[in-house]
Amino acid sequence: MAILTKDEAQALLKKVLGDSKADECEVNLNGTDRGNIRYARNSVSTSGRISQNTLVVASAFGKKLGVATINEFDDASLEKVVRRSEELAKLAPENPEYVPFLGQQKYADPITYIPATAGITPSQRSAAVAQSLQVARDNKVVAAGFLEDNTRYGAMINSKGLFAYNTATNVDFSITIRTEDGKGSGYATRGYNDVTKLDTKIVTQIATNKAIMSASAKAIEPGKYTVILEPTAAAVLIERIFFGLDARQADEGRSFLSLPGGKTRLGEKLVDERINIYSDPLNPELPTSTWNGDGRPQERVSWIEKGVIKNLSYSRYWAEKKGVKAVPGPDGAIMEGGTKTLDELIKGTKKGILVTRLYYIRDVDPQSLLLTGLTRDGTFYIENGKIQYPVKNFRFNESPVIMLNNLEELGKPERTVSDESNANYLIPPMKIRDFTFTSLSDAV
Amino acid sequence: MKRRDFIYLTGMGAAATMLPSIPVMGHRIHPEEALRTVDVSLKKQMSDVVLNAARSKGATYADVRIGRYLQQFVVTREDKVENIVNTESFGMGIRVIAHGGWGFAATDKLDNDSIARTAEMAVAIAKENSKLLTEPVRLAPQKGYGEVSWKAPIEKNSFEVPIKEKVDLLLGVNDAAMKGGADYVNSILFMVNEQKYFASTDGSYIDQDIHRLWPIFFLTKVDKASGKFETRNSLSAPMGMGYEYLYARPQDKIQGTTTLYKGRYDMLEDAKAAGVQVSEKMKAKSVEAGKYDLVLDPSNLWLTIHESVGHPTELDRVLGYEANYAGTSFLTLDKWESRKFNFGSKLVNIVADKTQAGSLGAVGYDDEGVKCGQWDIIKDGILVNYQVIRDQAHILGLPASQGCCYADNWSSVQFQRMSNISLQPGKDKKSVDDLIKGVEKGIYIVGDGSFSIDQQRYNFQFGGQLFYEIKNGKIVNMLKDVAYQSNSQEFWNSCVAIADERDYRLGGSFFDGKGQPGQVSAVSHGSTTSRFNGVNVINTSGKIG
Structure with a gap:
């Protein structure tokens, strides 16, 4: 058939x-x-x-x-x-x-x-x-x-x-x-x-x-650096926010979106006010199905607007219990950005590290959404607006929530594929300050 | 199956984030249908149709796998059954060599015309692929075994146990955890039965019956006032066993700082303890980052063995076949050839073993018809071997494959997968207490937690479930927010003590991922409690907003 x-x-x-x-x-x-x-x-x-x-x-x-x-x-x-x-x-x-x-x-x-x-x-x-x-x-x-x-x-x-x-x-x-x-x-x-x-x-x-550019990388000290994450690298971190938008987990107090006193961060500012994230099944660059597995319509939903959590996702049971609309979770998330290319972001960087790919991402602390993982396949030191030389790979321990509070600048969004989940997203390259690298890796 | 599909399947959310991706293959069936098996003589007839068709189209080698893959998942949370899933997947995968290249095709339409056509398609794909080859496939010789069979030595087929018994167990576990102090608990039973038939142009017809079981729970306690929460997962191991794994006996329990389980698992007792321990964890001292001597229980160490020794000794990774996905390996061929590469202290002996009873990787024959055995990987701290399959054996100058070939379904092509890889017990008589006694500043870690390692397997970071501070040879209190970071070679070189065989236990991975398209496999890792000196520990606590 x-x-x-x-x-x-x-x-x-x-x-x-x-x-x-x-x-x-x-x-x-x-x-x-x-x-x-x-x-x-x-x-x-x-x-x-x-x-x-x-x-x-x-x-x-x-x-x-x-x-x-x-x-x-x-x-x-x-x-x-x-x-x-x-x-x-x-x-x-x-x-x-x-x-x-x-x-x-x-x-x-x-x-x-x-x-x-x-x-x-x-x-x-x-x-x-x-x-x-x-x-x-x-x-x-x-x-x-x-x-x-x-x-x-x-x-x-x-x-x-x-x-x-x-x-x-x-x-x-x-x-x-x-x-x-x-x-x-x-x-x-x-x-x-x-x-x-x-x-x-x-x-x-x-x-x-x-x-070719990444061959014979130099070791530099781990620590806090300004980084430029290419969309492929950013996707595997930012998607952890998309996975964690479930209202029930937040209401039950066991999510990074939970607050003391049984409250949640719905309606609260979570990240930098320049962050806007939504999903839209009719976006021509990233179209998705207009209905989900249990028959609910998938419509344009704003998840984060000007840094504020605008919507959480609900199972039909939890929505009925809470008396709210049963919004299904994001299917193909879109993060807005600016107009600058990756090269322009690099040009405007005095000192920093260009991260092209991140690997083996795992949760470390679900309360702060602290993640660990490593850079891979091309990491470069930037000084005075230019890539100076390749650097050895790092392990990082960083939360995408903290990272989006340390935002310097967003570039032009592009469609990319998460190595971790295989999901497709529209995500900009992003410049982040104080990104935490905790150790060096000899891996190439 | 993708991670979010699993979350949809189980409705688990946060608990699912602690799991690897869980695959669901096949279609759901009535539980009783799982007990039906397919006649061996029919499978032999079908195999001969395929092998003849492949040969007649020009294949110089062909193998056929007829597989019936059964899975049952029972998923609960607190006092509710969330899902009961029965799946069956039945079909045939055909692999051939033609014009020096591999070809593969699979079908679930098992009439003679369809399977012969599928064999022809596999040959056609091999011929197409051969145009892009740099060198022809070289297959290690393998004698045919004739008609043989192998069955996992189980005592109680999990699929024969009524669903009600499983539901009652899990709801009992949840109740015990809640009474102990947990606010939320998810518990799951995963059960797998692979009924596999393999035939090849070498003259083997191999029928095998494999069983696996994994009982797990995830428990959370929330302090609503502060908004803090802690978790404690089960200390069970996934096993290559039947339901008897859940019939606990006193002789299988190891009493100590916390009760640990060997060969059989008391899920109810562990849930009770977990409820109490998660409350204790809420109040535990947050670890001070720094260097510590670590005493690692087998329930923690298995995952470190898996990631830092199991994966880098897979020869396909060493050669670059996984470069685009899982990665390559720091254990390059020159290190093995030197016979001097120091991978572990002199105490460290690591063995690959596909025959270990009760292990997840135990089979009679692998998925390319090679009889399984055991071999040394690290001998007295020196790298001596890898894990290979038939088309790699010549690279190491080996006369035959080591039997590491596996496909997770009839529809997936078989390739090199990890054997059981285990740390051998210490030769001197030493208990866990003996190991702790000598530690001035250390941490005793039980259970597996967060895990991450680079693509060449140098730099890793692991968490755990329970952490106990050791001061001057004694456990003084519980710690939290602990993760250890190290480099694989340095870590194994820092191994200063290994408990003796009395403490030997298996841990394992039920869903180890590799390959594109992704496939899973199940593999065990045995060890006794071991001590590693001067390992870097970080504090993982953080705050947002």
């Missing part, structure tokens, strides 16, 4: 719903066509193509819910999965936090599907990789990269009259270039809905330049 159209998906889902005998029934249908090529040591190592469809049926009797899933779509299998979910619902303990399914909703038309990406062929994929490998050979460096594209659709229906459909495409490319002597390493990554925007040659050249 390939990617189903809206009409095909609706017809299949109606058939499944017709078999239901439960008090409430909700059916989700998802499918993905995925292709990839992986390479290392200037040679292809693996490649594959996987096509998968999944049907999920949720049946409820009162507050008892059962869920069953199947990947066969003949009539007998469809009826079987409905019966199975109903049996599981009868066996399940009652969940006091059960919330009845949503009724009919209105969704904006999504802009996530690009035919060129859906139509990518194996030879286009290998040509893109061949171009990348050619850059590596021309520069006598060693490439390791990964190209993955996917076309997917999602549809849902329920017994309360809800129907939703979305289709989307995406391509992610990442490349690490190392010098032959292993003394320099550079990285670049791009993510797009539209594969025609991806130029593997240019991206590989960026990583190659970083690798």
